[in-house]
Amino acid sequence: MKPKLLEIKGLKTYFQTEEGVVPAVDGVDIVVYEGETVGIVGESGCGKSVTSLTTMRLTPGKVVAGSISFQERDLLALSDEEMRKVRGNEMAMIFQEPMTSLNPVFTIGQQIGEAIEIHMQYSKQQARARAIDMLKLVGIPRAEQIVDEYPHQLSGGMRQRVMIAMAMSCNPKLLIADEPTTALDVTIQAQILDLMRELKEKHNTAIMMITHDLGVVAEMCDRVIVMYAGKVVEEADVVTLFTNPKHPYTQGLMKSIPRLNGTDERLYSIKGSVPIPGTLRKGCTFAPRCEYATDICRQEIPELNEIEDNHSCRCWLYEAKGEQA
Amino acid sequence: MFAYIVKRLLQVIPTLIGVSILTFFLIHAVPGDPARMIAGPEASAEEVAEVREHLGLDQPLYVQYGKYVSNLLKGDLGVSLRSERPVLDEIMGRFPSTITLTVMAIAVMVVIGLFAGIFSATRPNSLIDNVTMMVSLFGISLPVFWLGLMLILLFSYYLNLLPSGGNDGFSHFILPALALGLSSSAILARLTRSSMLEVINQDFVRTARAKGVKEKLVVYKHTLKNALIPIVTIIGLEFGTLLGGAVLTETVFSINGLGRFIIQSIQFRDYPSIQGSILFVAAIFVIVNLLVDLCYGLVDPRVKYE
Amino acid sequence: GNNASSGEQPAAEGPKDLVVALGSEPISLDPQDASDGISLHATELIYDKLVTFDKDMKIVPELAKEWSMSEDGKSWTFTLQEGAKFQDGEPVNAEAVKASFDRILDKNNKLKRRSLFADFIESVSVESEYKVSFQLKFQYAPLLATLAHPNGGIHSPKNTAEKGKSVGKSPVGSGPYQFKEWISGEKLVLEANPNYWGEKPKVKSITFKPVVENAARSLMLETGEADVILPIPATDIERLKSNDQVKVELYPSNRNLYMGMNTQKAPFDNVKVRQALNYAVDKETIVNKIMMGNAKPAEAAISGLTWGYSPVGTYPYDPEKAKQLLAEAGVKPGTTIKLWTPEGRYLMDRQLSEFVQANLQAVGFNVEFRKWEWGAYQEAIDDPNSGYDLFLLSWAVPTNDADWGLRPNFSTEGSNNRTLFSNAELDALIDQGMKTTNEEERKQIYAKALQIIKDEAPWIFLVEMKQPIGVRKNVEGVYGSNTERLILRDADKK
Amino acid sequence: MSIRETPLVEIRNLKKYYPITKGLLKRTVNHVKAVDGLDFTIFKGETLGLVGESGCGKSTTGRTILQLLQPTEGEVIYEGKNLVGMNTRELRKLRKNMQMVFQDPYASLDPRLTVGEIIAEPMEIHRLYTGKEKDKRVDELLEVVGLSSYHAKRHPHEFSGGQRQRIGIARALALEPQLIVADEPVSALDVSIQSQVINLLQDLQGQFGLTYLFIAHDLSVVKHISDRVGVMYLGRMVELADKHDLYDRPLHPYTQALLSAVPVPDPLAKRERIVLQGDVPSPANPPQGCTFHPRCHACMEICKTQRPKWTEVDGRYVACHLYE
Amino acid sequence: MSQIDLALQQDESTSEHAYASRSQWKMMVSRFKKNKRAMVGFWMVVFCVAVALLAPWVAPYDPIEQNMQIMLEGPSLNHPFGTDEFGRDILSRIIHGTQISLMTGIVGVLIAVILGVALGTISGYFGGLADTLIMRIMDIFMAFPSFLLALAIVSVLGPGMINVMIAIGIFSVPTFARLSRSSVISIKDKEYIEAVKAMGGSHLHIIIKHVIPNSIAPIIVLSSMRIATAIITAAGLSFLGMGAQPPTPEWGAMLSTGREYLRVAPHVSTMPGLAIMFLVLGFNMLGDGLRDALDPKMKL
């Protein structure tokens, strides 16, 4: 087994809002091994982005519990200055919205070059040269010109490539990609996913891939983590998860998506809707929507247990190992 | 960029024409007969008619307007009824005081407002932020003329530090510029704060942080430059407020500027002077806003390509 | 300098600028066309007259060395100083004097002060280069006093020929100070005339600044920004008196403050209404509270300092009587009248008007109030039909003679008759007074006239003013004359 | 299939150009050819899916058919009557028969009205029901879409995205329309909610015999719900066919690429993927000839100059020189 | 019914809990109430309104009756704010002045709101030529510094409070027109408007029932802030002698006349200045709070 690159344990990130405390991330454990791609799926608002931002220590929320160790260093214990040196260097991130994630008033070259200047101590000219190289690497045509252009002059796909170029410019060990293709069309998405795969192979970068698209997960990831309402509910390698999902939520999710190669029969649907964080009652967060919910589900929160090798699930149904729904 | 400048310049023309039409008709809507005023109280009806004819006031309005504009293009704003000097001369004689006052007030506004705004925005909801914003609310609520009086009371009467009026030198402009600039600086502070806060929560700022950019640079490079657009706009607009406020400030501080000239002209019913000076101020304001628009091009690369 | 202290430069060469802060600015520097006191403060310096008043109001020579009167008193001959020059280099001679007077006598020139002279001067003729004679229409007692009026300043004929009406903006006379620049609303600068024929001016320049705000004016005096201020606001007089940098003088003035009304217009065409207004106003309080003692109630239409004065008495403050008279005249309570006032021209003018407003409200009028800046005000009240019913104004008598105190204001054809008052008997008396030479007889005539004026009440008679002038301690030779001129000719600044 | 027999709406040569204006005088310097000549028929009772990438003109098509946008050219024939150029009065009456369901469940309901008012509004406009009857009808509609009558008094912001979408559907049903244009009705919804709405739409179609024009960019969803599917590219329809034909045997190179680009939620499925180069060009200056040719793997010389015809091939339509 | 997925109906339990049944209005009120600054502003305004309404009863003295015996007296028990140059009680004058200032502010802004919203709505909703025309005209008005525009208008109309209100109304029209235009534009393309169009709603129906109610929030916020500006502007015009004429107890005019006594009796001009500030501050704080409650992202 490859060495652990990132290990998040029992992470809780809460927000103080007008309506009260919002436990956006409420007990998340994630391990990322070197060079692998881990997918995090879950519905809108389940805490995927907050988890990734907390890892970068960029969340405005408050980490109330847990630890994040990256290359054996406790990120939560670093000083701001030390953390700044990790960011963009060993650990980089790309965001969902390529339209808004680039600063409109600086040129592409300035923005890519910035990280290079900071972390690699390059001069302006050197940084620019490297920026051009990076643009070429991510398949941007006319890189020498594009480098002096502004984000608004580029299309969405190009901008996302720029974001990737920026993230990859200091050869990070870990790339956190928060829904990198959600805003893009399928044909462009295919381009970007190809690019990411390619880069990963080339640089042996581990990727933490956040998405709600099970298709993307299936194509890109080695391992998958399913989140629901701030918690990890299931974790398994990609094939196991798709062929043998355990948690009722994961099962429902799998059944409810229409498939290109599927039949015309009615879709399965999980009743009810995703709870708003902070309004949860006690018990399993999925219990109100769960077909199999029993009294214990409504009373107590189950643990995330390893029910098979490398396959964990947070559900009362599997409290006794091996038992199945 | 050049094409953009030309385009913007061309866009100003209709506005200026509109402005000239508006002032022209505004003044002509005034009750009272300018001919009568010029001819003097003892003049007979024939004499008044003579003056009217001489001034072309018997012609239809559009003809008068045409003449007015053609004179305007020659730089001729007419002759003051009061001083019998060309209005343009009267204006140019006073404009330096007004522009000195306004520019100093802008300086006050920018220095205080920008600083306070950034200061607040970088510590949102802290005690200091709340105090700054409360103070700026007070600032906005202060009438300029009252603030001026209070400054006189304090600095001229009680402390005897600065002159209370006149326009013979820099020191004479300090109090008026403070009075004029302070409430605008409060507005600027609030706007700077809110636009900084708005920008600071945007995705690209997060991107900058994710790159490992130093916090100082995040604020002053990535955030401020983006927040600058509304800030520059408000500076342009506040220039108008300051020009308007100059009327009051000049009165309070006995500065012989354009504002006071306008007041005097109004009190004197010196129509050519009112018309000329208001047009002049409006033109200055339009030009300043044009310059502000051009500044966008420097601040925001997206503007040029619109 | 007079009091030579060591190390001091000769004054005229020193960089000395005497700053004079006034309540408003001159209207015109053409003495023949200026009817406001402020303008005359300045023209007094630019122009010489044939004769002038000295500090004690005695008539003394100025451009005229000597003069003589014909037997019948209808022809006067003046012998001029030789060698006097106008500021543009033209000689001051009989031709120039004639040209100057011909200018004002010519009706077509429409000069504001024409009636001051035209009523009695028949013609002016040149006797020889330095001898000029005046032919009068009748024997005119106050002739010399009238010629001593600043309006009698002699123009450079070249300048009037060239500039016509705009002489008021670029004046040329033969006085000790000449025009330098005038930035409207900011300052009027006169500089010493290096070629002055008489005693050389002592300061290099005199700058008049209009400072409307009373408080600002006082402050300027205190800080030394101004060397002379006029008027001192009543509220500041006491305080300034205790300032050892400053001299405060209250010069007597022959200015009477009044509130005029359009006597041709209802309800003011009714003498009862006019009297009622006089009863309604509390002059004592005005004097004591508003003027803070710097005035006294007017006991006639002219001041006690003016020759020909006799105290005909004030209307007592009697609102009940006023109401009764109004009722008799059929004026309904609540009748709206418009009161206009200048602000900053006279001591406490606006306050006084507001007080009068309250007095009139108290007897049942609804008084609409409007205040003006002086310049605009003058124009506004020039036309009796421009909308006012009552206006605050004052009259000082620069000739210091009852004739000019009454004729312009009360004779039907009077140049300043804004009240449109017309009374045949009074017209006759004024005419008579002008033509009578016997002093005793004249006094009688004016006593009668003043009585008629009081009874007919075309004015609300208010107060006799004093002229509070503030001067820095280091300034000398500044005083206010009875005719309410600020005399700066001998001003010197240490 | 019988549903193919009666046309409900026929669209002929439909074009919608948005002017690009410049300068103070708003001179039109160019056009965005958002929809550039569409010909197709929607049959009674069917679901016609419309897919394509962002900006290809799907929404514009839907809105132009409903006359919410004035077409630049072309005809929309509804039951024999051309809607284009019809006077406002007549059109307003016909509007009862055609309704729309929107993409954004947050923006499509007036936040100031209660749910009851929202659903009642179309009835008020057409003066269909009044008073008690109207309230009863609102309750009925709420139940039809799976909500309860007590929801009527609430405001939209009190509902989740999926519930709001159902309110929007209830409103569309209020006038008992024949045609519903659904513009990406599930794109904004969470995966687990999406299927609820899809199922609802399908159920209602069965219940009320509705005809759908179903717009989406998610090919799997379109496939699931539609009978026939049209593929758009840059303002033009490139292919239209029965969904099985289309998905199993796409003719147009673009359709092929599109289908191959969709990530399949099956880690074991290994597929040959056609990755298209470049981005979708701007509809303001589309490429000459076949608008797809710069990205096409099967591009021929003719494609660069000539616009392919909309031709019928084996009962399906395609616009490609390969099949002419 | 049977065909409907029954599962759909079972989500009440969650929705019930998740979306508390509070109306939007109530939510705004509670957000407003939580904002301390806003509440202070609100009560300041309420206080002033009450003072204005009750002026004849709460003012201890007649505001225009002169009593020269007690002129220019400093604050005392009898006259908490002192007396002015005519011995009038400054407190009473300020109390009566509240009426004038409030009236001027409110009426002036009302004029602007009515004209501005009408023009802005037409402009934003219909677009095209009407839009271009209206907005160009507004641009022309905006080309004048607003105080100067007000001054020019008053100089044409003549001094007096009614004319001041008109002037304030006119010079604020462009601001309201622009704001309501921009919010109408942001609303008119909302899908719910399109939905109404699709169901056959007329333009008038859409404007009255949907566009105006939804675009009014920023207008309300702007109004309250604009009332503050209007009050200051009116006071400024009076200060220059273009507004209220004596003996009207208008704050700006009081301040203006008081400055002659700045030295000997600073309270004469200080008090009305504080009054202006109090009322204006109240409206500004209220406006701020309203903005935060109605739409914190609003750029005002």
Ligand SMILES: Nc1ncnc2c1ncn2[C@@H]1O[C@H](COP(=O)(O)OP(=O)(O)OP(=O)(O)O)[C@@H](O)[C@H]1O
């Ligand atoms: N700054 C914040 N303040 C308060 N609550 C927040 C904040 N950021 C996130 N949250 C809340 O935390 C929860 C998790 O948000 P997060 O962005 O991680 O979701 P997500 O899984 O990334 O969803 P999506 O798929 O929509 O991106 C949400 O309910 C959100 O409302």
Ligand SMILES: Nc1ncnc2c1ncn2[C@@H]1O[C@H](COP(=O)(O)OP(=O)(O)OP(=O)(O)O)[C@@H](O)[C@H]1O
């Ligand atoms: N009002 C408008 N003015 C100008 N251009 C417009 C307008 N509306 C749409 N367009 C342009 O027309 C083209 C088609 O737009 P449309 O909204 O129909 O696309 P779409 O296929 O629905 O895209 P999406 O999937 O993003 O909703 C786009 O290029 C768009 O920019």
Ligand SMILES: [Mg+2]
């Ligand atoms: Mg997210």
Ligand SMILES: [Mg+2]
């Ligand atoms: Mg669309």
